[in-house]
């Protein structure tokens with residue numbers, strides 16, 4: 423799906439269809455701005471205030487929706503707390519000032535953790551068609567509060583292996599419980615770890631193949 427840019431009076435909306443994981447936050451929160459299943463233009467920035475556009479864009483977990491205020495209002499702020507959430511039977515949802523595979527990647531991204539995406543490291547929805555089953559919940563492990571909770575986060579997909587994540591990060595379950603607080607970790611992206619969301623080396627046993635560093 424192509425990238426779209428729609429300019430409104432006070433705010434411009436960018437939509438990257440390839441990044442969208444169809445969580446439908448946008449069409450459920452603001453069906454007047456994001457109008458699905460219609461012929462022609464489906465994004466209407468002027469239907470609500472630019473503040474509301476900003477809120478709905480920031481609720482998009484994948485980063486498919488971004489915005490630019492053109493009325494002098496504030497642009498999207500960096501997250502105050504870097505986090506990765508494990509979505510039930512779905513991807514890893516990051517919020518941070520992201521660099522992914524060495525490239526600036528905005529403040530929000532959903533990355534594949536089932537191993538099936540054809541657009542790795544990004545999620546392309548294959549977890550649903552592939553029948554991936556993985557809890558979004560798990561028991562916490564011992565961790566101490568971080569000295570800083572924000573800052574840049576580097577996500578480096580390892581060749582045939584996990585996501586190496588460097589920077590302040592809180593690992594959070596789908597329902598918001600903190601699992602770990604770390605400055606460096608390795609997250610499973612092959613779908614086979616027995617210790618999800620962390621890598622336990624299973625990628626080697628199952629012969630996982632993916633581009634990486």
Ligand code: SF4
Pocket residue numbers: 441442443444445446447448449481482483484485486487
């Ligand atoms: S991922 Fe973003 S753009 Fe896609 S449906 Fe969800 S909120 Fe909308």
Ligand code: FES
Pocket residue numbers: 583584585609610611612613614615616620621622623624625626
């Ligand atoms: S990437 Fe899945 S166990 Fe290492």
